[in-house]
Amino acid sequence: MIRIAAVGDVHLDETVRGRLRPALDHVHEHADVLLLAGDLTRHGTLSEAEVVAAEFGGLPIPVVAVLGNHDYHSDQQDDIAALLTDSGITMLEGDGTVLRVDGHRLGIAGVKGFGGGFAGKCGSAFGEPEMKSFVRHTAEIADRLGRALKDLDADVRVALTHYSPVPDTLRGEPPEIYPFLGSYLLAEAIDAASSDLAVHGHAHFGTEQGVTPGGVRVRNVAQPVIRAAYSLYCIEP
């Protein structure tokens, strides 16, 4: 049994330091790994990242994370990732990690992801350079996710993103903004790698449960959705 704890969109800064820690102090009693699905900070500053490092650092189980759009807001995303790496958090962006859990190999591949929309209702790399750049950014990220998932030498594969791979978990959000909340290209990459679970955040008004067109379970762990310090998912390989 592999026990996965996951949360996204914690949006930490100095004013909420320590808020999650009472629950996190016991997370190892319930889970083998903790996944963080981006938007760890509020404005994407290094001082906020230090709060994230204090909140999630030093836990007795591995912590694996991707950044979200808030973490890019101050153009310090690389420094934030480096700071969190130094605190012991495994930061993913187009790569993966394999953990040994209960005699099984748990592989996790992660990217921030991006928008673009969902099958039949999505943007195309056509027209103005801004539009081409927008859609290509998503396509490149999805390609990197797909390669990272396939490269995992693991019994169980989990995709970790900030943006959503499916519209299912966006129910509750206005349909007009779905193209800014995720992309079907992420789901296509997840399906192509025969993944076992996809975890994302970003959609605060969305719902927790969804599924990709290929049948992979998707869970939106944005904290306003799960209304707890983290959610728990158990997989029997």
Place this chain on the structure above:
Amino acid sequence: MTEQQENVPAQYVAARLRRMLAEDPRTAEQGVRVTVRGQQVMVSGDVASPERREQLEVVLREAVPDMVVHNDVRIVRAGEPTDREELT
């Protein structure tokens, strides 16, 4: 926002306030809803602390001092989960 609110369609007022709450560094909240009905402004959603909830109201009242602001924002819980899901 300086224009007379009564002359501006409610949809535009709501859209400007919504963007303001995302872009103002004092709030930086993308995950809240703004609804305008006549002279009433409703803000809803979940934030991490009572201070952030209060700050949303401060920014809105500054932007539309002549409108009535209703703060329906909730504080997101940060306790341990009460159950777990078995993915079989």
